[in-house]
Amino acid sequence: MFSKAIIIVAGARLALGFTPLETFYPPGLNDTSYISNSSIGTYGGVYQAPTREASTSAAYGTYDYCTMPHPRAQEYPLPGPVAKGTVKAKIVYLEYLQRHQRRTPYNILPGGENQAYNCDDFLPYLYGGASSGGPNPLPVYGKTYSDSSNPFLEGYVNGTCQFPQLTIGGFLDGVQHGEDLSAVYGDKLGLFPSSPDSGKVWFRSSESPLTQQSAGGVLRGVWPNYQGALPLHQQTSSVDTVNEGYSCSAISSTLSKIESTTEWSDHLSVTATLRSELATMLGASSSSWQDTFDHFSDNFQGRLCNGYALPCNVQNTSDCVSTAQADEVFRAGDWEWNYYWRANPYAQQYIQLVEGLFIGEILTHFQAVKNGKAGEMKYSHTFVHDGDIGPVLGALGINVLRWPAMGSNIAFEIWQTEDRNSTFYARVLYSGQPVETIHGTLDWLLLDDLIAILQPYVPTDIEALCDA
Incomplete structure (x- = not known):
C-alpha cells in the first residue's frame, strides 16, 4: 500500500538516498515538474502511522507528515558557538509554536467513504464550571454515534468519529511531544519551571478543539505529576489573530490573484489526468476538490496517519486510490504550500494579511525580553494550525516549504551571553533542526537580526490593508 520511497532503511539514510534533513528541503519544489x-x-516523506499508538517509526529528523519531529534530548545540539565554547551563554526564553497532533480528516469524500472510522478510544471532554465557588461540574465527554433511521447517513461515513477530531494516536503523540520538550528545555537546559502555575509560562490556542485537546496532551507530557487546571488563552474567535479569525476581504482577493498566476495554472495542467481519475473514482468533481489539492491531501493523510487504507469507490471496492496516485497528491500539496507562502509574487502581502498580526505579537515578546520587561516569563507555547505555521516559516524565508505536518513546530530560542556585554542571540528550530533559509541557517544570530527578518511581515495598518 505504501511507496518504497517512504520505507526506513538501516543507517541515517532513507530510500532513494535522502537523509532525514534532505526530506525537508526538496530542491525542485519551486517547479511543477x-x-x-x-x-x-x-x-522521503512518511505518511503512515499506527492507529492506537504514538508514532515513532520514522528515523528522527525525517519529514513525517503524521508526526513531525520536535526537539528531543538524544539529538538536541547546543548552538554552534555555545557547543564549541567560543561563547558562554544561557537560554532565557522559548517561544514555541506547534500545529495540533494527528486527527481524522476535515473533508469527507462526496461519493461516500468505504471505511468506518472508530474513535471510541479517545474521550473529548466537554464541560465548564465556575472559577470559584459553586458545585463542581460533572465531567462529560462527547460520544459520537450513528442512528440507522437518519436518512443523511447514507453516502456519508459510519463510525464513532467527528470530522475532524483528535485521535488517540494524536493524543499519545502529544504526550510524547511534551515529554521530549521537558527533557530538553527542563532537564537539559533548566528553562522550564518545575510547576506550570507560575508567572513563567503562557499557553494559547485557537478556538478549535483540535488545538485545545493537543495542548492537554502535550502539557501533560511536560508536567506529568501536576494536579490542577491551567488557563489556555484564546482570543475571541471573530477577531483571533491566528487561524484566520478576523474578517479581511483582502485575504480572499489576494488568494485569487495567487491562484490566477501562470504557475498555478501550470500545476493544474500537469495534474489534469490525476484529478480526472480521482473525480471519477471518488465522486469528487466539484471545484472545492478540483481547484486545489487541499481536500484530497487532507482525506488521504487522515486515513494513512491513523492506520486506515487509501479510499476506494464505494460501488466498486476494487477501484481504489493507488500509492502512485497518493504520492502525486502529496507532491502537489507540497508544491501548493510552497507556492502560497514562498514562491508566488504576492507572498509578502499574503503573509501580512493572514499572519502579520500574530507575527507582531511574537516580536512584542522578543522586544520585552530584550528590554528586560518580560518579568519572569520564560516559556510561551501556542497551539495552532498548518495555516499559521506555514506563513511564519514563509516570513522566516525557509528555503522551500513542504506542507507543515501534524505536530510541526517552530522553536524560537533566545540566549543571553554571560559577559559584560550581555548580548541577546536567537536561533530558530523547525521541527527540531535549525531552519535553513535564504538568510542562512538560523542557528545563531543576533536577536535584532531575527527581529529585522520578521518585521517586514508585520502590517503597519491591517485595517487599511484589508480594505485595499
Whole structure:
C-alpha cells in the first residue's frame, strides 16, 4: 500500500538516498515538474502511522507528515558557538509554536467513504464550571454515534468519529511531544519551571478543539505529576489573530490573484489526468476538490496517519486510490504550500494579511525580553494550525516549504551571553533542526537580526490593508 520511497532503511539514510534533513528541503519544489516526477515518490516523506499508538517509526529528523519531529534530548545540539565554547551563554526564553497532533480528516469524500472510522478510544471532554465557588461540574465527554433511521447517513461515513477530531494516536503523540520538550528545555537546559502555575509560562490556542485537546496532551507530557487546571488563552474567535479569525476581504482577493498566476495554472495542467481519475473514482468533481489539492491531501493523510487504507469507490471496492496516485497528491500539496507562502509574487502581502498580526505579537515578546520587561516569563507555547505555521516559516524565508505536518513546530530560542556585554542571540528550530533559509541557517544570530527578518511581515495598518 505504501511507496518504497517512504520505507526506513538501516543507517541515517532513507530510500532513494535522502537523509532525514534532505526530506525537508526538496530542491525542485519551486517547479511543477516536481509534481509529475513519479520517480521520487514522496521524496522521503512518511505518511503512515499506527492507529492506537504514538508514532515513532520514522528515523528522527525525517519529514513525517503524521508526526513531525520536535526537539528531543538524544539529538538536541547546543548552538554552534555555545557547543564549541567560543561563547558562554544561557537560554532565557522559548517561544514555541506547534500545529495540533494527528486527527481524522476535515473533508469527507462526496461519493461516500468505504471505511468506518472508530474513535471510541479517545474521550473529548466537554464541560465548564465556575472559577470559584459553586458545585463542581460533572465531567462529560462527547460520544459520537450513528442512528440507522437518519436518512443523511447514507453516502456519508459510519463510525464513532467527528470530522475532524483528535485521535488517540494524536493524543499519545502529544504526550510524547511534551515529554521530549521537558527533557530538553527542563532537564537539559533548566528553562522550564518545575510547576506550570507560575508567572513563567503562557499557553494559547485557537478556538478549535483540535488545538485545545493537543495542548492537554502535550502539557501533560511536560508536567506529568501536576494536579490542577491551567488557563489556555484564546482570543475571541471573530477577531483571533491566528487561524484566520478576523474578517479581511483582502485575504480572499489576494488568494485569487495567487491562484490566477501562470504557475498555478501550470500545476493544474500537469495534474489534469490525476484529478480526472480521482473525480471519477471518488465522486469528487466539484471545484472545492478540483481547484486545489487541499481536500484530497487532507482525506488521504487522515486515513494513512491513523492506520486506515487509501479510499476506494464505494460501488466498486476494487477501484481504489493507488500509492502512485497518493504520492502525486502529496507532491502537489507540497508544491501548493510552497507556492502560497514562498514562491508566488504576492507572498509578502499574503503573509501580512493572514499572519502579520500574530507575527507582531511574537516580536512584542522578543522586544520585552530584550528590554528586560518580560518579568519572569520564560516559556510561551501556542497551539495552532498548518495555516499559521506555514506563513511564519514563509516570513522566516525557509528555503522551500513542504506542507507543515501534524505536530510541526517552530522553536524560537533566545540566549543571553554571560559577559559584560550581555548580548541577546536567537536561533530558530523547525521541527527540531535549525531552519535553513535564504538568510542562512538560523542557528545563531543576533536577536535584532531575527527581529529585522520578521518585521517586514508585520502590517503597519491591517485595517487599511484589508480594505485595499
